[in-house]
Amino acid sequence: MTKIFVTGGAGYIGSHVVKLLGQKGYEVMVYDNLSTGNQDSVLYGKLMKGDILDFESIKTAMADFQPDAVMHFAAKIIVPESVAEPLKYYENNVYGAVNVIKAMKECKADKFIFSSTAAVYGEPKEMPLSEDMPLSPVNPYGRSKAMVERVLEDFSKARDFRYVSLRYFNVAGADPEGRIGETKKDATHLITMCVRTACGKRDKMYVYGTDYPTPDGTCIRDYIHVMDLADAHVLALEYLLEGGKGDVFNCGYGQGYSVQQVVDAAKRVTGVGFPVEYAPRRPGDPPELVADSTKIKQKLGWKPKYNDLGFIIKTAWEWEKKIL
Ligand SMILES: NC(=O)c1ccc[n+]([C@@H]2O[C@H](COP(=O)([O-])OP(=O)(O)OC[C@H]3O[C@@H](n4cnc5c(N)ncnc54)[C@H](O)[C@@H]3O)[C@@H](O)[C@H]2O)c1
């Protein structure tokens, strides 16, 4: 059995990838400190509670498991928090990633899949974004991820080490079978906020910024269903296992929606006219991020199945009602 070591596999995205890996017959070991993750979300494999900042611990866990490949999801992920607490982001996301790679070096694991982000592009003028555009992140979260991409580039030149960096755009929705979804009580992502307000877990939600240079003044993002993203991970893994060279791929649909359009769609899908307040801009938010996803389709044969904002919201809504 091919063995995959998954840091952050108890988190929102990691748990969906673990589910797919388990269904495809991979042997999985999740390494997670459960700071934002949930042990009940790990449907396959073993879960070890441990911190990527603790080098001895992750080295021992990896050496015992002897993985064929490592998927690295563990990170801090909230853009405005990264502006307020930059050191926490550099420590967890950069130093933490270096520890994971060092542990791989010690136990001779040489294939790595990295959770990067659209935030590495910053505030580009041209849209959609292709992988060869310059990296110019505008917040510490994006910078921490761009730094790890550089580490990977350099380390793969120095050693027999191959990696795929997947630059996720805005990941949303839940497992269509309803077994897992977002569980963080203090989640901040837009679609989660919409469905939590619709089911009364929050009194109201805010739209941050109505004066952006976009058609309706609110920010535009490219929302990708979490199971399509999980598929991209399995394709990237198969690519590396078959000898593919290190590479970087955008993960998005190439279709942007404004915050206002998402809120309107959420009201339609849920059938609830939940309260929305208009608030000032949130620090660190670029006006628009939309992917050019040609490369992942051509090179990895990615075929998204859930490219439908209504379906993304519906799966998130069904999950929220289930965990009420
Ligand atoms: N959610 C998005 O829209 C999005 C977009 C782009 C990139 N990403 C990236 O995807 C990855 C997963 O994000 P998510 O949305 O599932 O977040 P999440 O918070 O649900 O998952 C992160 C997981 O990592 C674990 N973790 C964090 N720090 C750790 C540490 N020091 N040691 C061990 N485990 C640790 C947490 O307990 C959690 O289970 C992150 O790397 C994030 O930067 C997410």
Ligand SMILES: O=c1ccn([C@@H]2O[C@H](COP(=O)(O)OP(=O)(O)O[C@H]3O[C@H](CO)[C@H](O)[C@H](O)[C@H]3O)[C@@H](O)[C@H]2O)c(=O)[nH]1
């Ligand atoms: O209650 C809310 C929540 C969000 N927004 C707005 O909705 C848009 C999307 O915000 P999210 O918080 O859902 O996501 P971000 O775009 O800030 O960031 C997410 O996607 C990025 C990639 O685009 C990063 O990778 C990051 O990890 C991940 O959190 C932003 O304009 C934000 O201001 C609101 O108006 N109200």
